[in-house]
Amino acid sequence: MFRSELEDAVGVENVISVKQQQQEEQSIDHYWLTFMWKEKKQDMPLPYFIVRPLTTEQVSKVMRICYTYKVPVVPRGGGSGTQGGAATLYGGILLDLTRMDRILQIDEQSLILTAQPGINGRVLENELNAKGYMLAHYPSSVDISTLGGYLAARGSGVMSTKYGKAEDMVLSLEVVLPDGKIIETLPTPNHACGPGLLQLFVGSEGTLGVITKVSMRLDPLPExxxxxxxxxxxxxxxxxxxxxxxxxxxxxxxxxxxxxxxxxxxxxxxxxxxxxxxxxxxxxxxxxxxxxxxxxxxxxxxxxxxxxxxxxxxxxxxxxxxxxxKPPLQPAYPLLYGTVETVTTYANIQKLYEEKKKLVEEKYKEWNAQYMAHFSHWYPWGTMIYDRFYIDRPPADPQEAFRLHNQIWAECSRVNMANGALLNEHHGIGFKLGWLMREQYGDTFDVLLDIKKLIDPKGIMNPGKLGFGIW
CATH class of the missing domain: 3.30.70.3450 (Alpha-Beta Plaits)
Known part of the structure; x- marks a missing residue:
């Protein structure tokens, strides 16, 4: 009956059985672990169905059905994330938003774009450029990522030092809540009408609701x-x-x-x-x-x-x-690697860089670990460090490789936090870093958890991400 209700909501052809149609790729993103699982032929947690809505109303119907049956929902755009944010850890359905890919309006007087979340970044940029505009985000994942994904993880693009991150460009959102309610934030982010709900959903990685419409600031193409x-x-x-x-x-x-x-x-x-x-x-x-x-x-x-x-x-x-x-320069399995990027103040950045480099290259010398970094998103008060560790020949046993991977991640993350830095600056948290969220936030994490439980009392929205468990 559950499948029948989904088919009634979005059409029979848009409810896909993963196992029957061999759509396993849809259950992972670009997180190193999921690639290792696949290459080592480990059992991967798969969704029951991939559901492909076309409209906000269809998303609302799907959410009401899943809320009734307490079925987990994992929203997915282009699957370009690196933190396991789109991995289907607890089965449920994968909500593929890539059919929701239309530009709804370009307000040329106010320079505001309104679009659906599933539009591809490259397609969007090409269409805007043809009109003399740009969405000045320009992430490295532009060819495979989506507009909704930019906001889900608070992404940074290559021009962020002047134009800001995706979170600085967004003006308003339409969001479908776990119970199917459709809400819209206020039409502009700058107001004195109480707390701003906009930034509650930006960076929430699908744990609070499904973004179904986005309004963004545009900029003119430069002379x-x-x-x-x-x-x-x-x-x-x-x-x-x-x-x-x-x-x-x-x-x-x-x-x-x-x-x-x-x-x-x-x-x-x-x-x-x-x-x-x-x-x-x-x-x-x-x-x-x-x-x-x-x-x-x-x-x-x-x-x-x-x-x-x-x-x-x-x-x-x-x-x-x-x-x-991109291949062949992009790191790929069997290389063991991680981007342990973060952001901190100018007072801390040099020490942070030196401590992480020493940690990786000296403690993991037996693995011939390499550490390298660039500094690419700059603020009036500090900068972001995009740093990676590489191990060319990791353990052959998948459990040992994963243990080594997590150990380096944990130690680098704790060096970050000890130097006034954060777990992440623009890739998000997913489930890769979720277990460290309480360590980052302390008792403040309980406030985030209370908000999550209020909005998603059945815990169906992207469970296991951002440090939120299941209940």
Missing amino acids: TRLFRMMKFPSVQDGLKAGREIMVKRLNPTVMRLYDPGSTRRSLKDTGMNVEGVHMVLMFDGYREIAEPLRDKVVAICKSHGAIDLGEEPGLYWWEHRYDFY
Whole structure:
């Protein structure tokens, strides 16, 4: 009867049996563990059905059915996440939102986009660019991610230093709650009408409801884009320059500082003949504004010992910026790896970098562990470190490999927290880091848990994620 009700809500052809139609790929995302499970032919937790709604009303019907039967629901966009946020840990249904892929309105007077959550990032950007606009998010996952996914994990794009993260661009949301109610946040995020509910759902990773409509700020395509690449004597010199640029509120569009390991693995592997510590810079807008801004930033970098490598390598980086995240450069199983990125203040960032590098390369020396980092999203008060560990030859036994993976993650995460940093800056929590959420929040986590239980009293929304269990 449960399947019949779902078919009545969305159509027979849009309720798919995973086992019968061999749709196992839909039950995982890009989390390392799920790839290992698949490659090692381990049993993976599968959903009962994949359900593919087309409208908000269909989502509402599906949620009411699942609420009645207390069936878990895992919302899914493009499946580009790396934290296991879309993994179906407890069966239930996987709510595939990729049919909800329409642009509903472009308000050209206010520069506001309204769209459904399942629209592909590349498709969306191409359509906006054709009209002279951009959604200035530009994540590395743009080819496979969706608009709803940008917001589910509070994503950052390559131009966040100037334009902000996805959470800064969103204006309002329509959300279907676990019991099927359809709610909308206020039409703008800036108001004095009590607490803002918008940011409660942004970053909730499908644990509080299903995002079904999104309104986002647009920006005009810039008249010009100017590039630079600088070479620094050390990571510390680069961080000092980045800090000075930001505290003086100069805000380049892109500012990426690569340590020597990241330079070798990212920049050099794309064909650039560089070694050492490098910073990529981009400035956009009107040329008469962008040029003096560039010159001021370059002068600050030089004052910290940097050598100006000119325009061409910076432009090359921009044209190849997505190569690092695709085969063959993208890390893949059987390599054991993790992106233990975080964000902290300028007072803490150098110490944080040094402690994590020492932890990975010295404690796990027997595994020939490598650590490398770049600093890519900058704020007036601090910066984000996108750092990874790599082990080329992990244990062959899947349980031992997973244990080693989790151990390094836990220790790196605790170094983060000990240095005033967070568990994550823009990839989200999923179930990979969920078990550390109480450690991050302390007693404040009980407030989050109370909110979750109030909105989702049956615990059906993406259970096991964000540190929320099942009940």
